[in-house]
Amino acid sequence: xxHLVQSGAEVKKPGASVKVSCKPSGYTFSVYFMHWVxxxxxxxxxxxxxxxxxxxxxxxxxxxQGRVTMTRDTSISTGYMELNRLxxxxxxxxxxxxxxxxxxxxxxxxxxxxxxxx
Amino acid sequence: xIQMTQSPSSLSASIGDRVTITCxxxxxxxxxxxxxxxxxxxxxxxxxYGASSLQSGxxxxxxxxxxxTDFTLTVSSLxxxxxxxxxCQQSYSAPYSFGQGTKLEIK
Numbered sequence: 625x626x627h628l629v630q631s632g633a634e635v636k637k638p639g640a641s642v643k644v645s646c647k648p649s650g651y652t653f654s655v656y657f658m659h660w661v662x663x664x665x666x667x668x669x670x671x672x673x674x675x676x677x678x679x680x681x682x683x684x685x686x687x688x689q690g691r692v693t694m695t696r697d698t699s700i701s702t703g704y705m706e707l708n709r710l711x712x713x714x715x716x717x718x719x720x721x722x723x724x725x726x727x728x729x730x731x732x733x734x735x736x737x738x739x740x741x742x
Numbered sequence: 743x744i745q746m747t748q749s750p751s752s753l754s755a756s757i758g759d760r761v762t763i764t765c766x767x768x769x770x771x772x773x774x775x776x777x778x779x780x781x782x783x784x785x786x787x788x789x790x791y792g793a794s795s796l797q798s799g800x801x802x803x804x805x806x807x808x809x810x811t812d813f814t815l816t817v818s819s820l821x822x823x824x825x826x827x828x829x830c831q832q833s834y835s836a837p838y839s840f841g842q843g844t845k846l847e848i849k
Contacts, residue, residue, distance in 0.1 A: 659838075667842075668840045669786060669829060671831075671836075671839060686743075726774060727833035727836075728776050728791040729776075729786070730788050732787075733785065
């Protein structure tokens with residue numbers, strides 16, 4: 625069965641960076657796009673971007689352009705999302721998700737809570 | 743960017759009720775509309791994709807319909823495990839935006 629396991633919770637100070645990992649199992653890593661979605665407390669999900677694990681090509685939401693980087697390491701079948709210049713508004717749960725096709729997110733990681741606080 | 747608006751934002755219903763949640767897109771998203779269920783502290787779970795296709799393993803009491811800009815999610819007979827928050831998402835044009843959610847509560 626398909627699972628996506630994310631790295632643990634992080635506490636960061638304003639201005640710092642955070643890097644979250646996502647390691648899928650149960651399917652061939654390079655075949656399915658990986659998306660990243662965040663959810664601030666009490667809010668709806670917010671799409672951040674996606675990466676093609678085969679080519680490494682990325683597409684980011686304009687809101688995060690210049691501040692987010694999505695990468696992958698095919699040797700260990702792991703995806704990463706790094707967000708820079710953190711502010712308190714970036715406090716949220718960050719999810720990775722597999723795209724079934726057509727950007728439909730059929731399997732999700734368990735989420736990684738990132739707290740930004742001075 | 744396509745904005746997704748759900749209604750109502752919250753809904754109280756009883757076990758066995760039939761409920762409908764509506765999602766409207768600010769511009770046509772074709773049939774690239776998906777529905778997710780989220781329970782507290784958990785990741786969203788895919789219920790419906792392509793407006794009306796039931797994801798594998800999802801009970802048949804869930805159904806979706808609509809096209810272009812107007813979509814609905816219907817639960818034909820509410821079960822205790824259905825009380826959760828529901829989100830629509832358009833997967834037509836980046837950024838692949840979500841609605842603000844509909845919280846379904848027990849009456």
